[in-house]
Structure formats: C-alpha cells, structure tokens
Amino acid sequence: MPDYAFRPVRRDDLPMLAEWLRQPRVAAFWQDPDHQLALVTEDLDNPAMRQLIALHGDRPVGYAQHYPAHHWPAPHFAHLPSDAIAIDVFAAPAGFGHGGAWLRALGDLLLGQATVLVIDPDPENLRAIRAYRKAGFAGAHVALDAEGHPVRIMTRLR
16 A cells, blocks of 8 residues: 655645645535635634645645544534544545545544544545545444535544
8 A cells, every 4th residue: 555644734735725626526525616715724724623735755645634523513423522533635636546545544643643533425425435435434324514414424433
C-alpha cells in the first residue's frame, strides 16, 4: 500500500481547493462550490477544526477536515462517545481511487486521539461509501443531520 502524508491547509491552497470543489464528482455532493470554499476559508481560523491536504509523495490527492463530533449541533452524532472525531473529505482529481487508502492512513493517526471516528456521507454517494469501507468505516444507519439532510452514519473504532 502506498504511503500517505498530511499537511495543514494553507491560504495559498484555496485556489486549488476551489478547483477540486468544482470537479463534477465532488460538486455532486459538496454542492455550491463557492459556498463550500467560503466555509473552508472561514474554518482556517477555527481552533476546533483541523484541515489537511492528503499527499501521495508530493502530489495532493485529497482534502480532509476533522473536529470533535460534539462541537457543533449534530443530532446524528448524539449517540457517539464524548471523544468522537468527525471527518469530512473530498478528493483531488489526482486522488480518485486513492480515497480508501489515504483515509485509512488518516484514521490510523486519529485513532490515537479518539475511541471512535465518524463520517457521514450522503446515502446516494456510493463511490464515497465504498472508499470509506476500504478505510475501515462501517455502518448503514441513515439519520438526518442538523440541516435535515439524510446521511449515512459510518464509524471506525479504535
């Protein structure tokens, strides 16, 4: 399995992330790329949010953000332990096909800080669900998120 590394997102990454968010495979589930980029930009200054670029060698293959699952109102995470970490991800164009591997590597790192990781894809995002399974996540329960959208709750345990 190839090795993956992670580095913090920098402000000079924002144009690259905007390009990634406009890719049809990403935009289908991270709708309104301009709004999503504004949220990513705003979160750069939020100490609860950790934003990372996943690297395969020196090539960026994805974006991840992780945060305490109970930091923001998220009724679909209410049943999780207090140390749970929530993760959101999207792929770079060069990262399609790498998602399961780099997310597994990130999960391996994060499970040193928490007993459970959670990710909540759109139930229709079968490509992402397959990648999350490869990364060690499991779960088929569908719930409504804080905005009333259905999400599939998938967890990975320590």
